[in-house]
Amino acid sequence: MEELPLEYEVVPAAAEREDALQLNLESWEGPLDLLLTLARSQKVDLRQISILALVEQYLTFIAEMRAKLEVAADYLVMAAWLAYLKSALLLPKDPTEDPSPDELALRLQLRLQRLAAMREAAARLLARDRIGRDVFLRPNPEGLQDVKVRRWDASLYDLLAAYGQVKLRTEPVVHMVARRPVVTLDAALTHLQRMLGVQLDWAELSAFLPPDYQGPLRRSAIASSFVAALELARQGRVELRQEAAFEPLYLKASQG
Amino acid sequence: MSEIDDRERAIEAMVFASDEALDARQIAGRFHDELTPGEVRAILQAIAARHAGSGIELVERGGHWHFQTPADLAHLLRRERDDPRKLSRAAAEVLAIIAYHEPVSRAEIEAIRGVQTSKGTLDVLMEAEWIAPAGRREVPGRPLIYKTTDAFLQHFGLASRKDLPGIEDLRAAGLLDPVDLAFDAAMDELDLVKDGEEA
């Protein structure tokens, strides 16, 4: 793959720097990044790289750093893992070992390839013709406007109803309270008591009403008589009977 | 299309990307005065001619050049959207009063409504183009008087104002009943319907 200038140039590997003392681990984005930097210093294709050589470089580097600086934990974890990998690679192969050191090395190589690919992709991306650096937009476009047009809505009914309400509100208001014929509870009580003296057997409530009460007066009489019947029942002077809800109500004077 | 000269391209891009309109001298300066302002002006005119009749135009204002969209396309760059709103109760009342009593002044409307009428209510009705001023009443203060418009008749589906139902019609339709009475009437009707069903 073609080497592209990075917008962010990496810090050269320790070997290339005289003042290794000033190196710090913050120059790298983690151990993998340091490994990649070291790998690049081998100047060979990542597919051909010697993982063993790379591991040695890393371990040497970390050992140097350790002598001088506080080394971050993840670098040390990586160092430990690489030391293990190194010994495994150097020892005679044990076919029962799983995963094999070669497989571990291959994995590391694949990871480095992927990171290198993305590193390069980032550089190429940043090198593109970017807006504000290489290409320019119109600074003050007129802009497209969305204009809201208010549309008022009302129906003829709304209009007429509104007028009706105005008229009503402003018309002189006269309240007429109609006098309605009623039978009072007292009248009903008196009447019912009188009728119970006459009527000895069970009889329907309506039978106790004066026959000449008609219309609203009769409705009022039914209501009053009903309440009167309840009152007399409470006093134990009358018995009530009803077959079921909404069935006719029967009354009879209490015995004794 | 014929090949465009490099300097012409450059000047076109400069004017396009500039925050403000540029004059020929400023542009010449950017070329380290390899071009005279006169030459720049000639190139600007060539660019303007090239864009003539398109959707972009290069114009000169007081010696400064800038790109803009042609004025005749302004209507396309605005998009009008309907924003429907229900007329308020107060506005409906005022509109009805004007329709039934026109021409009327605001004071007369208030007298009929029995409440003050905000200026905004009349504005809304004028914006809807349902009412319009119809001169002034020749009384002290010469108040403005209002009448309904043809748009009003159209919107409400009326051939003329004479089509507005009279007071007796409104009464017959129950529109002059107090709201609670009207409610009772509606309930009665409901009961009748139920009774009918049971029967």
Next chain:
Amino acid sequence: MSEIDDRERAIEAMVFASDEALDARQIAGRFHDELTPGEVRAILQAIAARHAGSGIELVERGGHWHFQTPADLAHLLRRERDDPRKLSRAAAEVLAIIAYHEPVSRAEIEAIRGVQTSKGTLDVLMEAEWIAPAGRREVPGRPLIYKTTDAFLQHFGLASRKDLPGIEDLRAAGLLDPVDLAFDAAMDELDLVKDGEEA
């Protein structure tokens, strides 16, 4: 210059006047859908062709069109302008990983980089509106996944994600596949080679 069609003028003016890149559907909408997006696209291409080689170009980025200056004139225009946002190395890498692998979760980004990604890095990219959350991965923990945006394509001058530099080569080389997948493939290949040798 030949007469330019009214609709072409109108579309040219719309894109020129707009403060953001427009897509064919938005433009068709402004014509109250009297034009189909397909027709709009054809007209946009005609406009782009008409401007080719001039100091202004009409470009398509992720389906959205805008006018800009040609890149080769950058040296004339760069004067007195701020550098665009300078990305940290971490941010540039994270952006590249999201662009080439999208959609990806933070854990997947970290697997490639071998290092934790600080929250700030994703924030910077989101603030620039170059990346956006794209839902959640349906795996345990339901991690948020990220993708690049139209603004990303615009900023980096990409017509679509297919234009990402080298993406086809990377995909062909398997460099966009996870390590596990690449590892299995490599082992298979090794086995094949071995089998071949043994045979």
